Amino acid sequence: MTxxxxxxxxxxxxxxxxxxxxxxxxxxxxxxxAVIKGVCxxxxxxxxxxxxxxxADFDGETGPNQALTRGSCYGCHAQANGQALVSVGTAxxxxxxxxxxxxxxxxxxxxxTGAKGSGASDAKGHNISSLTGIDDTISALPGGIRQSxxxxxxxxxxxxxxxxxxxCHGYRYAAASLPDGISGAHHxxxxxxxxxxxxxxxxxxxxxxxxxxxxxxxxxxxxSNDHNEYSARTTPITLxxxxxxxxxxxxxxxxxxxxISQYCATCHGNFHTLTSGSSDGIGVDATSPFIRxxxxxxxxxxxxxxxxxxxxxxxxxxxxxxxxxTPGSTANSTDSDAVTCLSCHVAHAxxxxxxxxxxxxxxxxxGTANADCGCFSCHTTKDD
Ligand code: HEC
Ligand code: HEC
Ligand code: HEC
Ligand code: HEC
Ligand code: HEC
Numbered sequence: 001m002t003x004x005x006x007x008x009x010x011x012x013x014x015x016x017x018x019x020x021x022x023x024x025x026x027x028x029x030x031x032x033x034a035v036i037k038g039v040c041x042x043x044x045x046x047x048x049x050x051x052x053x054x055x056a057d058f059d060g061e062t063g064p065n066q067a068l069t070r071g072s073c074y075g076c077h078a079q080a081n082g083q084a085l086v087s088v089g090t091a092x093x094x095x096x097x098x099x100x101x102x103x104x105x106x107x108x109x110x111x112x113t114g115a116k117g118s119g120a121s122d123a124k125g126h127n128i129s130s131l132t133g134i135d136d137t138i139s140a141l142p143g144g145i146r147q148s149x150x151x152x153x154x155x156x157x158x159x160x161x162x163x164x165x166x167x168c169h170g171y172r173y174a175a176a177s178l179p180d181g182i183s184g185a186h187h188x189x190x191x192x193x194x195x196x197x198x199x200x201x202x203x204x205x206x207x208x209x210x211x212x213x214x215x216x217x218x219x220x221x222x223x224s225n226d227h228n229e230y231s232a233r234t235t236p237i238t239l240x241x242x243x244x245x246x247x248x249x250x251x252x253x254x255x256x257x258x259x260i261s262q263y264c265a266t267c268h269g270n271f272h273t274l275t276s277g278s279s280d281g282i283g284v285d286a287t288s289p290f291i292r293x294x295x296x297x298x299x300x301x302x303x304x305x306x307x308x309x310x311x312x313x314x315x316x317x318x319x320x321x322x323x324x325x326t327p328g329s330t331a332n333s334t335d336s337d338a339v340t341c342l343s344c345h346v347a348h349a350x351x352x353x354x355x356x357x358x359x360x361x362x363x364x365x366x367g368t369a370n371a372d373c374g375c376f377s378c379h380t381t382k383d384d
Contacts (some may be wrong), residue, residue, distance in 0.1 A: 107346035125349020143268035173252035209254025232318025298336035315374030
């Protein structure tokens, strides 16, 4: 946070840099996600030319870009420098690839390339080919449910993108590049508690159809009452092409009930769904024994789960009742809370294999207490 970069139209004016940095620092405590504010020229260039030089120059790019922005998605969001949040005018751009010590909630693609962490590894996250290179180990989509009519366009490791048809953010029927897929999301961005989720802009983090409570600084600061809140169900359902379909009509692919786990399951369906047709899923019903770890399943209120009372920042639960107005520090109190994909994984990349939130291979020893092992936050007797 000490050296946050301020991008400006006349960025080369050396004398103004300390002032801009100071402004950035003073503004820092109040920068929060909001409908975009700020002068157009901070983010847009009309001709991509000023004094004969390219203005679409974020992150050393030259442009021009669709929607006349001064950066591409990567130019704005993956600047790969030492800052998790980069100021542009009064706005703050959340970074998905950077080397600052603090990561934002989604994780950090720099773990895949090795720019940060214990060394480069494709297993540490979602490989976006043009950002991280493709995953050389995984070729097909793990847990993907293949239907004959999906063969032509099913997402795989070489075509996964940030947004659009083979991506995650925005409308997933449109091309990934600007302005398609994301177009209109930034200027209409709704913050805080998102329960409607019928457009990209009023969905959790532009993940169309996902509900949730957005932390204002993407968890740059984080604490027991300062974090995102995820939506979950008490019981998982069968995801398929019928009633509970992920084909969201006019808005494209979306999770039928708005939960983050159903959202992951729009690609990794077999790791979430109950058994049906060609997918064996997590088992035939939502009761133990399961054949894969359940998600969108409420924690029982007895047994070892009865001891879960505190919201864990290592292994966060999802809320099955109404979303709270403010982030909560308790778990499993008024309504049951549920295990979600994000209880164990981050969304972009982490420093651990399989994109896990903790060092599963070294920290999770049955019979040995270890606060760094997230499994113990729900399986509270397995460290005894
Ligand atoms: C000109 C710079 C710029 C470009 C280009 C840009 N973004 Fe953003 N983006 C921002 C800013 C600034 C914010 C923070 C908005 C806010 O505070 O509400 C943001 C926020 C976001 C968020 C978080 C929304 C939320 O609810 O917190 C996502 C997701 C996102 N952008 C995705 C993308 C994708 C995908 C692309 C490319 C298709 C893209 N952005 C292109 C500047 C940009
Ligand atoms: C902090 C960065 C930022 C600022 C400031 C900003 N924009 Fe944008 N704008 C974006 C991004 C990023 C996109 C493309 C992605 C999208 O549409 O969500 C965009 C898209 C647009 C679009 C096409 C999509 C839409 O929502 O209509 C228009 C028109 C637009 N901006 C106009 C303006 C004008 C006019 C201003 C100044 C009054 C302005 N913008 C200021 C970031 C910004
Ligand atoms: C748009 C489709 C799509 C969505 C949505 C999606 N994934 Fe993936 N995921 C992929 C693909 C393709 C791969 C294989 C490529 C790779 O590993 O880089 C993958 C790989 C993974 C891996 C293995 C990473 C590795 O290299 O070992 C994990 C873990 C994972 N996804 C979890 C999630 C979680 C959690 C969510 C929801 C937050 C999610 N995925 C949402 C497409 C998707
Ligand atoms: C957010 C809470 C949560 C976390 C974190 C969690 N689990 Fe679970 N786990 C559950 C719930 C809920 C069940 C199902 C309980 C039931 O209905 O019997 C379960 C069930 C299981 C089962 C038994 C499945 C069966 O057939 O009954 C195993 C084994 C398991 N978990 C292992 C793990 C491991 C290993 C980790 C860490 C990688 C982990 N869990 C992390 C909540 C969690
Ligand atoms: C209880 C913790 C836990 C939960 C919840 C969980 N995962 Fe995993 N996931 C793991 C672990 C541990 C691995 C490593 C492989 C294994 O143990 O089977 C893994 C591996 C993966 C992989 C990589 C598989 C491969 O072939 O490399 C994907 C993809 C994945 N998970 C997606 C998901 C999705 C999607 C969800 C939600 C529907 C989810 N996970 C929920 C713990 C979890």
